[in-house]
Amino acid sequence: MKKFYKALLKIFLPAIPGILFSSCMKDKITRTYQISTPIYEVLTKFRQSIKSQPAVAIGNTGKITVIGNYIFLSEPNKGIHVIDNSIPSSPKNVSFINIPGNNDIAVTGNTLYADAYADLVAFDISNPLNAVAKNFAADVFPDNSIYYFGAPVTAGAAINPDSINVIVGWETRDTTVDYNPNNNIYPYPVAFSNCSNCFTAAAAGSGNSTTGTGTNGSLARFSVINNFLYTVDYNSLTAFDISQRLAPSFSSTVQVDYHVETIYPLKDKLFVGTNNGMYMYDISSSPSTPYLLGEFTHVRGCDPVIADDIYAYVTINDSSACLGFNNELQIVNIQDLSNSFLVKSYQLVHPIGLSKDGNNLFICDGQDGLKIYNAGDVNNLQLIKQLKDAEVYDVVTGNGLAIVVAKDGLYQYDYSDLTNIHLISKL
Amino acid sequence: MINAKNKIFLLLIFIAGNISAQQKNIGKPFQFHSVNNMGLLEGQAGSTFQLQTINGAQYKSWFAGAGVGLDYYHFRTIPLFIDLRKEFGKRINRLFVYADAGINFYWKRDKDPKQFYYNDAFNNGVYSEAGAGYKVKLSHQIALSFACGYSYKKIAESGSDNYYYFINTPGNTSYLGPPVSSSMSKINYNLNRLVLKAGIEF
Numbered sequence: 001m002k003k004f005y006k007a008l009l010k011i012f013l014p015a016i017p018g019i020l021f022s023s024c025m026k027d028k029i030t031r032t033y034q035i036s037t038p039i040y041e042v043l044t045k046f047r048q049s050i051k052s053q054p055a056v057a058i059g060n061t062g063k064i065t066v067i068g069n070y071i072f073l074s075e076p077n078k079g080i081h082v083i084d085n086s087i088p089s090s091p092k093n094v095s096f097i098n099i100p101g102n103n104d105i106a107v108t109g110n111t112l113y114a115d116a117y118a119d120l121v122a123f124d125i126s127n128p129l130n131a132v133a134k135n136f137a138a139d140v141f142p143d144n145s146i147y148y149f150g151a152p153v154t155a156g157a158a159i160n161p162d163s164i165n166v167i168v169g170w171e172t173r174d175t176t177v178d179y180n181p182n183n184n185i186y187p188y189p190v191a192f193s194n195c196s197n198c199f200t201a202a203a204a205g206s207g208n209s210t211t212g213t214g215t216n217g218s219l220a221r222f223s224v225i226n227n228f229l230y231t232v233d234y235n236s237l238t239a240f241d242i243s244q245r246l247a248p249s250f251s252s253t254v255q256v257d258y259h260v261e262t263i264y265p266l267k268d269k270l271f272v273g274t275n276n277g278m279y280m281y282d283i284s285s286s287p288s289t290p291y292l293l294g295e296f297t298h299v300r301g302c303d304p305v306i307a308d309d310i311y312a313y314v315t316i317n318d319s320s321a322c323l324g325f326n327n328e329l330q331i332v333n334i335q336d337l338s339n340s341f342l343v344k345s346y347q348l349v350h351p352i353g354l355s356k357d358g359n360n361l362f363i364c365d366g367q368d369g370l371k372i373y374n375a376g377d378v379n380n381l382q383l384i385k386q387l388k389d390a391e392v393y394d395v396v397t398g399n400g401l402a403i404v405v406a407k408d409g410l411y412q413y414d415y416s417d418l419t420n421i422h423l424i425s426k427l
Numbered sequence: 428m429i430n431a432k433n434k435i436f437l438l439l440i441f442i443a444g445n446i447s448a449q450q451k452n453i454g455k456p457f458q459f460h461s462v463n464n465m466g467l468l469e470g471q472a473g474s475t476f477q478l479q480t481i482n483g484a485q486y487k488s489w490f491a492g493a494g495v496g497l498d499y500y501h502f503r504t505i506p507l508f509i510d511l512r513k514e515f516g517k518r519i520n521r522l523f524v525y526a527d528a529g530i531n532f533y534w535k536r537d538k539d540p541k542q543f544y545y546n547d548a549f550n551n552g553v554y555s556e557a558g559a560g561y562k563v564k565l566s567h568q569i570a571l572s573f574a575c576g577y578s579y580k581k582i583a584e585s586g587s588d589n590y591y592y593f594i595n596t597p598g599n600t601s602y603l604g605p606p607v608s609s610s611m612s613k614i615n616y617n618l619n620r621l622v623l624k625a626g627i628e629f
Contacts, residue, residue: 025470025577027501028617179614181542 031179039169043161046168049100050116052131055081055093058427061405063221066396067107067214070128071403073410074105080114082128088401088412089424095129100168101144106222106229107214111245113222113229118145120231122246134246136161143234217394217405218304218353223265228287232260232272237281239288251288254281262304269293269337271312273305278314280337294338304353304394310335311343311378315351315363327351329363331378344379353394353405360384360415362402364392370404370413372421385421387413460485460492462510462572466624468500475499477622481510481527488514494527498554501618502539502582504531506554519564523572527556531580542614543586552581556622570628578620585613 058081062074071083071091079099084092101117112123112131120137138159139148148164213224223230227243228251235258239251259275268284277297281290296312303316312332329346350366361375369388373381390406397403400416410427414420462481467474476499483492490512498504508529514521531554541547558576565571 025619025621027471027619029614030617031612031614033612176615181540181614181616 029179029181030176032174032176034172034174039167039171040165041168043159043164043166046100046166047116047133047136047161049098050121050133052082052095052097052129054095056096058093058409061393061407061409063104063219064217064394064396064403064405064410065105065107065214065220066216066398066403067212071410072105072107072112072214073405074102074114076103077101080105080112080131082131083410083427084128085403085412088403088414091410091412091425091427093427095131097123097131104220104222104231105214106216106220106224108224108229108242109212109245111242113224113242113248115141115144115222115231118142118148120229120240120248122242122248124246135248137240137248137250140238140240140250141231141233215396215398217396218264218306218355219262219394221261221263223263223270225265225268225270225283226287228283230263230265230270230283230290232256232263234258235260237263237270237272237290239283239290241288254290254292264304264306266307266309269307271305271307273303273314275303278303278305278312278332278340280334280340282337294336294340296332296334296340296342306354306356307334308356312340313354313356313361313375315348315354317350317352317366329354329381346381352392355395355397355402357397360397360418362395362397364395364404366393367391370395370402370411372402372415372418384418385415387421387423389423389426456486458485459483460490461629462490462492462494462512462626463628464496464572464574464624464626466622468498468578468620468622470500470618470620472501472618475501477624479506479624479626483510488521490514494529498531498580500578500580500620501616502549503534503536504554504580504582505534506531506580508554508556514562521562522559523562523574524559525557525574525576527554529554531582533582541586542584543612545587546611547584547586550583550585552583552616554578554580558622562628568629572626572628574622574624574626576622576624578622580618580620582616582618583613584616585611587611 060076062076065072069086071085073081073083075081079102080097081093082095084094099114099116102114104115106113110124110126112125114121118139118141120140121133122135123131124134125131139145221232229240229242229248231238235256236253237256238253240248241251242248256272256279257274257276260272262273264271270281270283270290272279277295279295280293282293283290303314305312305314312334314330316326316328318327327348327350329348329351331343332340333343334340348365349368351363352366353364355362359374359376361373363371365371369386370392371386372384374384375381390408390411392404392406394405395402400414402413402415404411412425414422414424460483464479466477468477477496479494479496481492481494483490492510494508494510496506498506506529508527510527512523512525514523516522530551532551533549556576556578558574560572560574562570562572
């Protein structure tokens with residue numbers, strides 16, 4: 001019996017210290033993340049940095065404007081690449097206009113308009129290689145009002161740029177803190193849009209360019225018609241008087257639907273694409289105050305729009321930022337703008353930007369590439385060619401040349417012979 | 428990537444192979460030896476269990492081998508480790524100490540909470556254990572062992588979140604500054620447990 005107890009004790013002896021110290025078995029869980037401290041610069045100095053500099057390689061691609069032999073391609077939040085396209089088969093990236101906070105562009109004559117966070121900047125581009133910022137309209141894009149956040153100013157009003165600080169960078173360092181995984185305060189990201197077409201800016205005016213005015217991609221959010229620059233923001237349409245080209249002056253703002261994405265000019269009409277539909281405005285009677293003529297609603301989704309005299313072409317995609325589920329082309333009869341109606345829908349993969357030249361309809365169908373249709377009969381679109389060279393976002397067409405903004409750069413296709421559409425360059 | 432069925436299958440093959448090998452060892456100075464444990468893990472995250480099979484060579488009172496197991500503490504992991512142990516005394520039943528060191532591989536469960544919305548991923552981490560026990564021989568080849576020890580395993584979860592930076596500008600104004608950034612972040616789980624285990628040795 002004694003032996004049995006001794007054996008029992010030896011068996012459980014090892015457990016005794018463990019049992020005694022089991023309450024000390026605490027887990028140590030830490031989280032390592034970055035803390036960023038802002039680096040400030042006075043707005044005056046910040047604005048001095050907005051100027052031309054030597055060309056830099058194209059990184060992320062954004063909005064596009066084509067005028068004459070030049071292509072202006074924005075790189076979101078950084079600036080604009082200036083591309084000499086005198087020889088489309090051999091385009092040259094000739095300079096870069098540094099514009100922090102830039103997303104949208106429009107060009108008319110020798111003037112380029114661009115947003116720099118909440119400001120509208122007018123550049124003299126008499127020499128496109130040496131764009132000179134001539135005028136800043138302060139805090140005219142309140143949705144992007146970064147450095148005016150603490151002290152908003154009246155749109156377009158004069159400010160003292162020496163009194164405003166701008167964040168130009170961040171000092172980042174790692175830090176480690178104790179962490180409770182059951183109390184995660186960031187289970188989901190703070191609101192952030194990945195949609196290339198939502199809440200960011202872009203150039204306007206697509207399809208047929210007016211003489212002396214740049215032709216924009218369909219994702220544009222700036223558009224020039226005669227003496228007015230029209231811009232769209234999250235839920236508004238704003239007109240700027242640009243009769244003095246280098247001194248845009250704020251005219252008016254009209255409320256649109258929420259989630260405004262694009263603006264497209266056609267003669268004296270403006271087509272505004274939103275998450276929920278297309279809104280049509282008249283500017284013939286009062287260019288400074290667009291007047292709502294009609295609307296066409298559709299299922300929720302990101303939706304660039306272009307139009308001709310009879311039909312509007314609306315692409316709808318399911319980008320998460322637009323909370324959509326559909327991927328299709330909708331063709332809408334707009335002969336009576338107050339009573340537009342759907343003619344036909346076509347299923348696509350992930351359509352984004354589009355353009356039309358005559359009967360040829362060009363659709364950027366995301367990863368499915370560029371698709372060219374014969375749209376002579378809108379009830380029976382005929383696919384002419386599908387080009388799957390890249391993931392494509394937007395396109396500008398004209399004179400047998402399709403200039404395509406893709407995820408990895410700029411592609412140009414010669415479609416002068418529809419039986420032999422082919423890639424001629426990639427930048 | 429090894430799926431769940433394959434992991435269990437490999438574990439069973441490992442154990443079966445060891446029993447067979449053990450029968451060929453009698454009389455040799457280096458003897459193939461197999462330790463197969465079932466354990467209770469006790470710590471801040473509660474009570475869970477572990478399974479282990481350790482196989483190697485026994486030389487006199489020393490043993491060295493490689494082990495693989497299944498560990499359910501906080502996260503399900505597959506520890507892969509080397510094991511070193513020393514027996515004391517000359518009696519049939521002996522005290523022993525042991526130490527393990529290796530890597531534990533994360534084995535995802537659907538119920539594991541994600542701490543990151545984007546790019547949530549787990550990295551394999553270190554595994555270690557040390558303790559003492561008592562071995563009771565049932566026959567010339569088979570023994571029962573009882574042990575208590577301390578075990579540590581580390582797992583890191585990394586991912587990215589998008590943050591707006593909330594800061595204070597000069598003048599103490601609440602400010603929402605640019606840019607919206609994606610920031611990589613890492614959570615380190617350093618998990619300490621008491622181990623109580625019983626096993627059968629061949």
